[in-house]
Amino acid sequence: MKREMICICCPMGCRMTVEGEPGAYTVTGNTCPRGKAYAIAEMTAPERMVTSSVAVVGGNYKTVSVKTASPIPKGKIFEALRLLDGVVLTAPVKEGQTVVEDILGTGVAFVATREVSVAR
Numbered sequence: 001m002k003r004e005m006i007c008i009c010c011p012m013g014c015r016m017t018v019e020g021e022p023g024a025y026t027v028t029g030n031t032c033p034r035g036k037a038y039a040i041a042e043m044t045a046p047e048r049m050v051t052s053s054v055a056v057v058g059g060n061y062k063t064v065s066v067k068t069a070s071p072i073p074k075g076k077i078f079e080a081l082r083l084l085d086g087v088v089l090t091a092p093v094k095e096g097q098t099v100v101e102d103i104l105g106t107g108v109a110f111v112a113t114r115e116v117s118v119a120r
């Protein structure tokens, strides 16, 4: 098995080649160990950070951006986003505030990425 991929762990975007079988992958093209770890994770259990936004009432902004506190399995992204449907926060919102706990049993939460103050 051979697969080409681009590392998304930093802006350098190294082009990598992964060859081999589960448990015995060889990675080339990576500039640092993070690239190798990313490549092997992509071959075995790919994960992604997920970002979106939710509505806020009574705040100086009508919405607030949210993200997963850490990556979640790639296959759960769309189901995770559905958990945000209809979520409405009330200002004030703190940066890092939990918006949805334990997404689909992953132990990862959606958190607010910025503060929203009460509207004056």
Ligand code: SF4
Pocket (backbone or CB within 6 Å): 007, 008, 009, 010, 011, 012, 013, 014, 030, 031, 032, 033, 034, 035, 036
């Ligand atoms: S392999 Fe290392 S240097 Fe290259 S993109 Fe990934 S993190 Fe950046």
